Amino acid sequence: MSNRVTIKSIAKDLGISHMTVSRALSGHPNVHNDTRDRIERRARELGYVKSAAARAMRGEATQIVGLLLPNILNEFYARFANAMALACERNSFHLMIHLTSDEIALEQRALDRLREVQAIAAVMVPAPDGGSKQETKAVGMKVVQLIRQRPGLDAQAAVLIDDHTAICDAVLHLAQAGHRKIAFIGGGCDLSSGRDRLAAYRAGLLKAGLAEDPELIHGDAPSFAMGRDHAGELVDTKQATGIICGGVEISNGALSALMDRGMQPGRDIALVGYGDPSFYKWISGGLATVRLPVEELAEETVAELITDRETRAKRGSKRRKLEATLIIR
Amino acid sequence: MSNRVTIKSIAKDLGISHMTVSRALSGHPNVHNDTRDRIERRARELGYVKSAAARAMRGEATQIVGLLLPNILNEFYARFANAMALACERNSFHLMIHLTSDEIALEQRALDRLREVQAIAAVMVPAPDGGSKQETKAVGMKVVQLIRQRPGLDAQAAVLIDDHTAICDAVLHLAQAGHRKIAFIGGGCDLSSGRDRLAAYRAGLLKAGLAEDPELIHGDAPSFAMGRDHAGELVDTKQATGIICGGVEISNGALSALMDRGMQPGRDIALVGYGDPSFYKWISGGLATVRLPVEELAEETVAELITDRETRAKRGSKRRKLEATLIIR
DNA sequence: ATGAAAGCGCTAACAC
DNA sequence: GTGTTAGCGCTTTCAT
Numbered sequence: 001m002s003n004r005v006t007i008k009s010i011a012k013d014l015g016i017s018h019m020t021v022s023r024a025l026s027g028h029p030n031v032h033n034d035t036r037d038r039i040e041r042r043a044r045e046l047g048y049v050k051s052a053a054a055r056a057m058r059g060e061a062t063q064i065v066g067l068l069l070p071n072i073l074n075e076f077y078a079r080f081a082n083a084m085a086l087a088c089e090r091n092s093f094h095l096m097i098h099l100t101s102d103e104i105a106l107e108q109r110a111l112d113r114l115r116e117v118q119a120i121a122a123v124m125v126p127a128p129d130g131g132s133k134q135e136t137k138a139v140g141m142k143v144v145q146l147i148r149q150r151p152g153l154d155a156q157a158a159v160l161i162d163d164h165t166a167i168c169d170a171v172l173h174l175a176q177a178g179h180r181k182i183a184f185i186g187g188g189c190d191l192s193s194g195r196d197r198l199a200a201y202r203a204g205l206l207k208a209g210l211a212e213d214p215e216l217i218h219g220d221a222p223s224f225a226m227g228r229d230h231a232g233e234l235v236d237t238k239q240a241t242g243i244i245c246g247g248v249e250i251s252n253g254a255l256s257a258l259m260d261r262g263m264q265p266g267r268d269i270a271l272v273g274y275g276d277p278s279f280y281k282w283i284s285g286g287l288a289t290v291r292l293p294v295e296e297l298a299e300e301t302v303a304e305l306i307t308d309r310e311t312r313a314k315r316g317s318k319r320r321k322l323e324a325t326l327i328i329r
Numbered sequence: 330m331s332n333r334v335t336i337k338s339i340a341k342d343l344g345i346s347h348m349t350v351s352r353a354l355s356g357h358p359n360v361h362n363d364t365r366d367r368i369e370r371r372a373r374e375l376g377y378v379k380s381a382a383a384r385a386m387r388g389e390a391t392q393i394v395g396l397l398l399p400n401i402l403n404e405f406y407a408r409f410a411n412a413m414a415l416a417c418e419r420n421s422f423h424l425m426i427h428l429t430s431d432e433i434a435l436e437q438r439a440l441d442r443l444r445e446v447q448a449i450a451a452v453m454v455p456a457p458d459g460g461s462k463q464e465t466k467a468v469g470m471k472v473v474q475l476i477r478q479r480p481g482l483d484a485q486a487a488v489l490i491d492d493h494t495a496i497c498d499a500v501l502h503l504a505q506a507g508h509r510k511i512a513f514i515g516g517g518c519d520l521s522s523g524r525d526r527l528a529a530y531r532a533g534l535l536k537a538g539l540a541e542d543p544e545l546i547h548g549d550a551p552s553f554a555m556g557r558d559h560a561g562e563l564v565d566t567k568q569a570t571g572i573i574c575g576g577v578e579i580s581n582g583a584l585s586a587l588m589d590r591g592m593q594p595g596r597d598i599a600l601v602g603y604g605d606p607s608f609y610k611w612i613s614g615g616l617a618t619v620r621l622p623v624e625e626l627a628e629e630t631v632a633e634l635i636t637d638r639e640t641r642a643k644r645g646s647k648r649r650k651l652e653a654t655l656i657i658r
Numbered sequence: 659a660t661g662a663a664a665g666c667g668c669t670a671a672c673a674c
Numbered sequence: 675g676t677g678t679t680a681g682c683g684c685t686t687t688c689a690t
Contacts, residue, residue: 004469006667017677022669030675047466052445053385054667057682062382064446071411078407082400085428089435094442097426099414106418113423116381117393137376140333252607259611278581279608282588335683346661351685359659383683386666 068124075277083298126150128190163324171204183216186246197246227253248275286329397453404606412627455479457519492653500533515575516551526575556582577604615658
């Protein structure tokens with residue numbers, strides 16, 4: 001185990017100074033061609049790779065990018081992670097994934113460990129903080145907030161979704177189809193996204209000339225179970241005829257509640273999902289949903305990471321909003 | 330940017346030696362209690378974290394675990410990655426995800442970069458090598474092969490799926506339902522998994538007393554497009570009445586081909602999927618499929634990583650096989 | 659209880 | 675074109 005291949009071990013092996021080896025393997029010009037060849041060949045034979053630790057210690061950037069997601073089961077997060085991973089591969093970034101389960105303690109722990117390895121950036125979907133107002137520390141690396149924004153998190157940039165129009169249109173669409181009891185299940189008001197989506201739903205009701213019914217509005221820390229339970233209650237006891245989902249996990253949870261009851265979306269109840277998992281188009285003839293620009297989000301995010309290194313000051317790049325689309329099926 | 334908090338900077342700040350700081354922050358007993366308190370408080374204030382690079386350079390294990398997957402869109406891989414990430418979180422491992430797109434060059438690149446950061450282990454779904462017979466180098470870290478095995482890859486352990494019975498039973502089940510033209514789309518014979526699944530299909534045919542028809546058997550590097558195209562051909566021109574899928578991506582591809590044609594699995598054609606995405610139960614009344622023990626696979630894998638560190642020699646832990654189940658819907 | 663020195667792998671800055 | 679030195683942050687060893 002002690003036999004790690006280093007420039008020194010190669011140097012000794014070749015009977016030269018380790019600096020010559022270093023120069024040769026770093027493409028420095030001042031090395032005799034024969035020497036360089038010998039070194040390169042030997043290095044290849046021995047399977048030499050530069051120690052990332054040593055480079056980091058000298059102050060070189062690590063190329064490590066952290067990605068903090070609530071989970072990765074959700075097809076939206078999975079697609080995002082996939083796109084990010086591909087983009088990172090292309091840009092020679094190392095992607096470190098941490099799952100936070102939307103818990104602020106796990107989130108802070110993940111950020112600390114990213115600081116330990118001197119990650120250059122953390123891309124994160126902030127967890128709801130439940131009003132605890134704790135300062136989140138992430139000194140030394142760039143932080144990009146994804147989808148949601150949390151106050152007290154000193155992020156240098158944010159990549160967000162503009163779903164106002166889509167959600168508003170969803171309400172209108174159901175209203176035009178004759179629905180009067182249109183419910184909304186959203187992510188609660190700890191987070192920017194939760195507030196915005198609820199506002200969009202309300203704007204839709206207003207436009208449709210419908211009154212707001214507190215019984216038909218649910219907001220909580222978003223999760224599959226939460227979506228399932230609220231949707232179940234809405235159809236079991238509140239006679240909702242339409243449900244609009246304001247979150248990817250909520251959407252799958254709500255769908256699950258309906259399917260478990262043998263209800264077909266589109267026939268027995270109108271459901272507008274959130275996010276567009278590949279299978280939504282196959283559910284009972286197609287599920288209406290708010291499509292999110294996942295790949296664009298990932299691209300913007302990586303662009304943000306790269307921009308940072310090149311021309312951070314030039315374009316002020318603070319918050320980018322990408323538009324969601326209502327898909328009617 | 331130069332203001333990283335180190336034991337030295339804390340020491341200077343407090344007017345003491347950096348060694349005392351080191352001892353205090355490493356829980357060494359020989360530190361005066363007052364001194365220790367002052368140091369700990371100051372470290373917390375400044376947001377000090379130990380440099381992973383420095384520790385790695387001293388030979389401490391990095392706690393970095395690499396995960397190499399073809400992609401992470403696939404619900405099977407996503408669920409596996411999710412389970413691994415959670416298990417890593419619990420065990421204080423850092424999970425680095427690399428997507429290989431099933432390409433051997435990307436795979437090798439990922440392994441090299443894991444060696445650079447001195448990862449303690451790489452968990453990988455080996456890419457098909459197309460017979461190139463290249464030696465894959467991963468010196469210095471433990472390698473765990475997942476699902477598939479490739480010769481010429483010096484892995485210390487393998488966590489595999491035993492799906493022989495499930496696939497065999499799938500054929501029998503279709504045969505008993507009266508099907509005579511039962512097709513198989515599998516992953517080709519580069520990989521152990523491809524060979525095994527094809528063998529299971531053949532065993533099923535034999536048991537059912539059906540003859541093998543080369544036109545109904547497809548084997549290739551597994552992918553969504555591949556599954557979709559072969560399934561399309563099978564129903565369009567080969568009059569297959571039943572299709573058995575031997576791979577997660579293949580399964581989704583095949584399903585897609587059928588849905589695109591407006592065919593309902595179970596009514597217009599018998600499809601046995603591979604893997605159990607959450608939505609299979611909702612597809613036209615429920616899709617029959619081979620359920621994979623994802624969480625158990627992840628647990629076994631992490632157990633393998635931990636075992637290694639504690640009692641590697643004790644239990645010989647080489648290959649573990651976990652059983653798949655046929656789900657009839 | 660505290661400090662000083664050395665070394666892990668690497669490269670910038672000097673010799674020569 | 676090549677070699678020597680020093681230092682990045684940390685802990686182990688050996689003083690004090």
